[in-house]
Amino acid sequence: xxxxxxxxxxxxxxxxxxxxxxxxxxxxxxxxxxxxxxxxxxxxxxxxxxxxxxxxxxxxxxxxxxxxxxxxxxxxxxxxxxxxxxxxxxxxxxxxxxxxxxxxxxxxxxxxxxxxxxxxxxxxxxxxxxxxxxxxxxxxxxxxxxxxxxxxxxxxxxxxxxxxxxxxxxxxxxxxxxxxxxxxxxxxxxxxxxxxxxxxxxxxxxxxxxxxxxxxxxxxxxxxxxxxxxxxxxxxxxxxxxxxxxxxxxxxxxxxxxxxxxxxxxxxxxxxxxxxxxxxxxxxxxxxxxxxxxxxxxxxxxxxxxxxxxxxxxxxxxxxxxxxxxxxxxxxxxxxxxxxxxxx
Ligand code: DAH
Numbered sequence: 001x002x003x004x005x006x007x008x009x010x011x012x013x014x015x016x017x018x019x020x021x022x023x024x025x026x027x028x029x030x031x032x033x034x035x036x037x038x039x040x041x042x043x044x045x046x047x048x049x050x051x052x053x054x055x056x057x058x059x060x061x062x063x064x065x066x067x068x069x070x071x072x073x074x075x076x077x078x079x080x081x082x083x084x085x086x087x088x089x090x091x092x093x094x095x096x097x098x099x100x101x102x103x104x105x106x107x108x109x110x111x112x113x114x115x116x117x118x119x120x121x122x123x124x125x126x127x128x129x130x131x132x133x134x135x136x137x138x139x140x141x142x143x144x145x146x147x148x149x150x151x152x153x154x155x156x157x158x159x160x161x162x163x164x165x166x167x168x169x170x171x172x173x174x175x176x177x178x179x180x181x182x183x184x185x186x187x188x189x190x191x192x193x194x195x196x197x198x199x200x201x202x203x204x205x206x207x208x209x210x211x212x213x214x215x216x217x218x219x220x221x222x223x224x225x226x227x228x229x230x231x232x233x234x235x236x237x238x239x240x241x242x243x244x245x246x247x248x249x250x251x252x253x254x255x256x257x258x259x260x261x262x263x264x265x266x267x268x269x270x271x272x273x274x275x276x277x278x279x280x281x282x283x284x285x286x287x288x289x290x291x292x293x294x295x296x297x298x299x300x301x302x303x304x305x306x307x308x309x310x311x312x313x314x315x316x317x318x319x320x321x322x323x324x325x326x327x328x329x330x331x332x333x334x335x336x337x338x339x340x341x342x343x344x
Pocket of ligand 1: 217258289
């Protein structure tokens with residue numbers, strides 16, 4: 001081992017030993033200058049590399065690198081220790097350290113269903129509709145009978161639900177009972193409301209069915225309301241919700257509380273109508289049911305069907321949310337997975 005290598009080894013020992021005694025940031029700075037600064041043995045040895053013989057150069061190079069690495073590693077460790085000690089002593093001496101990073105509150109956000117609901121409110125608000133809230137626990141009469149579904153009517157099977165222990169009280173299966181409640185409150189004035197909220201059905205749960213879901217009902221009652229008003233309103237809503245290129249069709253259907261009745265379909269926004277997995281190859285996606293309010297339902301609401309007419313619709317808010325955000329399983333909406341909810 002030549003003289004320089006010996007010197008380097010001594011320097012490493014001396015450097016590590018003196019670092020042990022360093023106890024504050026100033027001393028650490030001085031140590032850094034002495035052992036790794038411009039005039040340190042390590043740095044000056046690098047500067048003199050050219051003066052060594054060809055044989056010596058790799059040996060000395062390796063030796064100086066090893067010393068530098070060892071000193072730097074020890075320095076990094078010491079820096080951490082000193083920083084921590086400085087923090088502890090500042091915490092002990094000052095009660096409030098405004099330089100400490102604060103704790104950010106976790107920010108909440110709206111559920112995608114609520115985002116959709118607010119958009120529904122905004123759209124219909126612009127069209128002059130009011131929001132009318134109506135109970136989720138309903139009487140059998142409101143949920144069925146006054147909507148022209150008398151006891152033992154087979155249509156009740158379509159809306160099987162949860163019955164409570166109170167005779168004649170059910171969890172509502174649709175927002176339609178709000179039609180009766182709002183008509184009774186508004187009579188004899190015109191009605192132009194949306195009725196949003198939760199509905200329950202006895203369902204087999206799968207990718208597109210849940211036992212609990214949100215719906216909004218649309219109801220307009222006045223003199224001279226026609227099917228064309230309904231078609232225009234629903235098409236306008238669809239365009240405002242899904243973009244100007246969205247378009248709809250009405251498909252003949254049957255509901256006991258409307259006559260005539262229709263299903264509102266929107267041309268599939270995923271494939272543009274040519275057929276894909278989402279629309280099951282049909283090119284159309286069902287948004288809800290609609291129709292002209294049945295004369296008997298108008299009567300139950302207090303309006304004379306000889307003088308007044310109206311239209312109604314029921315649209316799924318969960319379904320609309322899935323389409324708006326391209327979500328492929330309705331069950332995500334209610335299983336409270338933070339990773340899902342944080343995306344909105
Ligand atoms: N209540 C129906 C359901 O939940 C949807 C519906 C259909 C509502 C036609 C309406 C309507 O107002 O006119 O399945």
